[in-house]
Amino acid sequence: MRHLYLYIFPLAFLLLSCSANTRSNRALERMEGEWNIALSERWLINPDGTTEKFENIENAGEIIIRPDPLLDLGGTKEISAFYTNVNGAILDITTLMFLDRLSKRVVWKNVLCPEIFECDLFFQLETDTRDKQVWTTYFKLVDSSNPLGRNAIYDATIADSHTKWTLTLARE
């Protein structure tokens, strides 16, 4: 085996390529535990580019992320969120969560409604460290009958304004 390194090089590459699939699972494992919602911020984004901050609550609640109680294969977790918004409305839910394959988004299953489609809540993962998470989601304001503004067609001119909601989580 005069050129042993000829074999090592491609074999190492193939092995490394196999480990790449579990990146989002590893990130999800790291999130497990109890988190304080250290800061909840909400803004109105106006069409002229100005923003109005209408929520800035410190210690707004708690999020607990646990193993999926039904099928703990590493791809999903159970999340319990307790949060009180600026108007005093309380969100108290327990549901499943997962990350997308690129670890760019956190998805809470069936938060918005109990049906199969259009009911998940997506957060962008802005910061992802062991002790701090920053999650952001957006809503479009269309009309009172569709307050979350989730419809199929992409007419961005229908919505006068959009809202941005950012949660900053600190590990307890």
Next chain:
Amino acid sequence: MLQKFWWTGLIWLLSISVTQAQLEGEGAIFYLSADYDITQADPSQINSFYTSFNDYWGNKLSVPYDTFGTTDFQHPNFGAGFRFFTGKKVGFSFNFFISGGRGRYIQTATWVNNLQNETAIRFRDTNFGTALGINFKKRVFLDLHLTGYVRTIDLTHTTIYQDGSRSITSEYKLNGVYTGVETLMQWGPMVTINLGGANIFARWSIGTNLLFQDSAGLLALLEEDSHFFPPTDLPQDYRLWAEEPVEFLEKDLGVKTSSFGGGRLVFGLEFFPWSNYNKQK
């Protein structure tokens, strides 16, 4: 997809074994490479998404999407390889190489209210190749190469709000990450010229897929985006997607990954960091 990847790796290993047996004791050199890759693609399907989106929304867009040209997908690669050679004045040469690179290509449309849609297409390429040919005084190498190209494609559709906030969350149905893999096995001529401390090379890959079928896979959304009502494919025909989703599904009019593949023109440099090439000539 992973199966194809393993097959390509296996072919690489077998090729090394055969060549090593034949060339024990002959000249061999390890090199690092840097090259520039120009894909001669047929981007008509992704362009159809842009033009149909522009047509559908018409004067609600202040700046419509632009489209891609056939040679817009270009990016650098970096890699390594081994070259084996025989003969004094004229001899054979065998070459094995692996390289990888990334490219990012962005198109943006602006609505009349200054909100923007952005598609950011990201390529992650892994290329395995082997070449067989003749050399003249180990200075000029004329080869035919056989190369496997694995191109992982992510298309991120982002809404950019008027304050600069960027969203890939689900408030708009097009938002999200669409993925696909284009796998090609292509052949073509390769010319390498030694300039003393480095080689320059040019490699042309004819746009015919030899080993694998042309990928028919849709540039589909990640499975987590499937919470939307179907169809969830990036559409070639935006009007059909928006107004006649059942007909859209029947006609299978999602953008295919083959829209991002095609013949390649690659030119670059090979360096010899741990070998004295001149002593082996």
